[in-house]
Amino acid sequence: MAYRVIAFTMAQVRQGALNFQRELTAVLRERPEIKVYSANPFDLDERRRARDRFGGDIVYFLNDAAWQECERLDLDLQFLADVPEDELPRRRTVVVGMPESKSVR
DSSP states (O other): OEEEEEEEEEHHHHHHTTTHHHHOOOOOOOTTOOOEEEOOOTOOOHHHHHHHHOSSSEEEEEOOOHHHHHHHHOOOOOOEEEEEGGGSSSSEEEEEEEOOOGGOO
């Protein structure tokens, strides 16, 4: 499964770039398969690798369901790349979506 990558600078965050999270959270009941990940905030190496690879201060990885919903909602997100699941940060956090059980990872 491929994940779409988006990244934001802190200036974009201050201007409201993270509002897409609220929009996606609002449709989780209808689309429980939505997942948006970020590198674990406590793993500074993972966060640095994501920033170095994709730019921006905050990097998110959206699964297909999340990306489709962003398109349907006409959210103006600029994706940077597609990455396979095995290239997601090893230690990651679910930003939007139902938390995963520990045995999945």
